[in-house]
Amino acid sequence: MRFMLMIYDNPDTRDLVTRPEGRDLMAEVDAVMARLTESGELVGGEALADPSNTRTVRVQEGVPVVTDGPLAEAKEHFGGYLMVECETIERAVEIAAAWPSTRFGPMEVRPVMDPGGMEM
Amino acid sequence: MIEGLLRELAPQVLGVLVRRYGSFDTCEDAVQEALLAASRQWPVEGVPEHPQAWLVAVASRRLVDEVRSDVARRRREEGAAAVALADERSQAPGAERPREHDDTLTLLLLCCHPALSPASQIALTLRAVGGLTTAEIASAFLVPEATMAQRISRAKATIRGRGFAPPPAEELPERMRVAEHVLYLVFNEGYAASSGPDLQRTELADEAIRLTRLLRRLAPRDDEVAGLLALMLLTDARRAARTGDGGALVPLAEQDRSLWDRDAIAEGIALVEGALASGPLGPYQLQAAIAAVHAEAADAETTDWPQILALYGLLERIAPGPTVALNRAVAVGMVDGPASGLVALDAIEGMDGHHRLEAVRAHLLEMAGEQGAARDAYRLAARLTTSLPEQRYLEGRAVRLG
Numbered sequence: 194m195r196f197m198l199m200i201y202d203n204p205d206t207r208d209l210v211t212r213p214e215g216r217d218l219m220a221e222v223d224a225v226m227a228r229l230t231e232s233g234e235l236v237g238g239e240a241l242a243d244p245s246n247t248r249t250v251r252v253q254e255g256v257p258v259v260t261d262g263p264l265a266e267a268k269e270h271f272g273g274y275l276m277v278e279c280e281t282i283e284r285a286v287e288i289a290a291a292w293p294s295t296r297f298g299p300m301e302v303r304p305v306m307d308p309g310g311m312e313m
Numbered sequence: 314m315i316e317g318l319l320r321e322l323a324p325q326v327l328g329v330l331v332r333r334y335g336s337f338d339t340c341e342d343a344v345q346e347a348l349l350a351a352s353r354q355w356p357v358e359g360v361p362e363h364p365q366a367w368l369v370a371v372a373s374r375r376l377v378d379e380v381r382s383d384v385a386r387r388r389r390e391e392g393a394a395a396v397a398l399a400d401e402r403s404q405a406p407g408a409e410r411p412r413e414h415d416d417t418l419t420l421l422l423l424c425c426h427p428a429l430s431p432a433s434q435i436a437l438t439l440r441a442v443g444g445l446t447t448a449e450i451a452s453a454f455l456v457p458e459a460t461m462a463q464r465i466s467r468a469k470a471t472i473r474g475r476g477f478a479p480p481p482a483e484e485l486p487e488r489m490r491v492a493e494h495v496l497y498l499v500f501n502e503g504y505a506a507s508s509g510p511d512l513q514r515t516e517l518a519d520e521a522i523r524l525t526r527l528l529r530r531l532a533p534r535d536d537e538v539a540g541l542l543a544l545m546l547l548t549d550a551r552r553a554a555r556t557g558d559g560g561a562l563v564p565l566a567e568q569d570r571s572l573w574d575r576d577a578i579a580e581g582i583a584l585v586e587g588a589l590a591s592g593p594l595g596p597y598q599l600q601a602a603i604a605a606v607h608a609e610a611a612d613a614e615t616t617d618w619p620q621i622l623a624l625y626g627l628l629e630r631i632a633p634g635p636t637v638a639l640n641r642a643v644a645v646g647m648v649d650g651p652a653s654g655l656v657a658l659d660a661i662e663g664m665d666g667h668h669r670l671e672a673v674r675a676h677l678l679e680m681a682g683e684q685g686a687a688r689d690a691y692r693l694a695a696r697l698t699t700s701l702p703e704q705r706y707l708e709g710r711a712v713r714l715g
Binding site for chain 1: 430431433454455456457459501505506507514555562563564565568669672676698699701
């Protein structure tokens with residue numbers, strides 16, 4: 194089963210990375226990624242640019258309305274994701290708990306919908 | 314045509330190589346390369362007169378190249394292989410290997426080694442026994458090729474040095490059950506996908522049937538293998554009828570039974586009848602027997618539900634579990650009425666928050682005429698499932714109830 198692990202950042206967590214202890218955090222991230230690669234559970238993952246680079250798009254009466262920045266100033270924002278494949282959500286939660294950013298901001302673990310299904 | 318031949322030959326070639334050179338890990342890589350070379354050359358130059366000998370020769374050459382390029386690693390592996398061989402001999406002193414013993418069965422049981430996770434067993438079986446490429450397996454399981462390659466090499470590392478020999482006689486039944494379960498999982502993955510957009514995943518059902526036929530040839534007296542093959546054939550016979558417009562799921566009761574594959578049904582019924590007549594009952598035989606009762610009914614109304622209920626009773630006795638209890642509750646509902654089905658449903662433990670429990674509850678409530686409660690249960694089931702076609706189906710049922 195595939196799970197998306199959604200990483201939520203706040204301005205403080207971004208600052209953390211630039212401070213000296215940030216190097217240790219990045220090393221931790223690399224170590225977790227290496228372990229997930231080695232176990233064959235890592236499907237993918239990306240980090241997103243700072244929310245200030247966002248364009249928000251809505252179509253109103255057939256006309257696209259594009260605004261700079263996210264919908265609202267949020268304390269926490271979606272900062273990136275990991276995609277893993279594992280047997281249970283418990284295992285996915287365990288992976289999330291080992292991700293260093295969860296000490297500073299939350300991570301959401303959600304199953305990915307399967308394109309197949311069984312007759313009922 | 315060539316692809317089918319290559320998949321057929323893959324485990325035989327690997328068996329020859331492992332027997333000759335000892336290291337499953339490196340032999341498996343060499344066979345993969347030989348299969349790739351054949352898939353490029355044979356369509357252009359024609360299939361060689363002795364295709365198996367051709368593959369063995371090419372794979373052996375790759376293996377020798379590999380040895381030359383990495384002598385040190387080879388030495389370590391020879392050491393491990395020698396240790397494994399010594400272990401094997403000390404376990405069975407004086408026991409001569411049966412000369413006719415089948416390398417392909419040994420290979421399958423090694424790929425389904427209990428030390429491996431189900432995901433690894435599946436990947437390794439499809440590659441080493443099925444002759445599929447890593448890219449094909451990765452695409453069938455919707456993961457990147459690098460992820461699948463890693464899973465396969467990790468699996469090979471786990472079983473490195475286990476030795477290439479059939480398991481001891483006392484372990485064989487349990488090891489056969491694991492191999493059957495792996496093939497069952499491959500089948501289900503493919504069958505579920507047949508309601509989705511991905512054809513490559515659908516081929517997994519065909520591949521599982523092909524490998525189970527192979528296993529049946531290797532272990533013709535194992536009634537559970539016959540039961541498993543029958544179950545797959547009887548289930549797969551419904552493939553064309555189980556989806557409607559846009560891949561929408563069609564429940565068993567509403568399927569157009571003229572679309573069912575009558576040849577597959579006849580073969581499945583013959584297999585399950587033979588198995589049931591000959592020996593001890595097993596879970597696959599019983600599940601196949603239930604599928605056969607459905608297959609024999611002209612429509613949902615004339616289905617022999619009392620027989621299905623009796624079969625689920627037997628199944629619950631030899632292989633109890635929440636899924637069996639859930640299916641039995643459906644049968645109770647059909648035989649004794651929805652109220653009794655709901656009582657049976659409430660007695661099930663270990664399925665809280667599972668979409669199937671709520672979907673069955675919804676069906677039974679709908680049968681009982683409790684429209685509002687049925688609609689709520691369908692909605693809850695739709696929220697709980699992680700399958701897109703199931704979600705659409707369940708939402709559709711809820712909407713139909715207004």
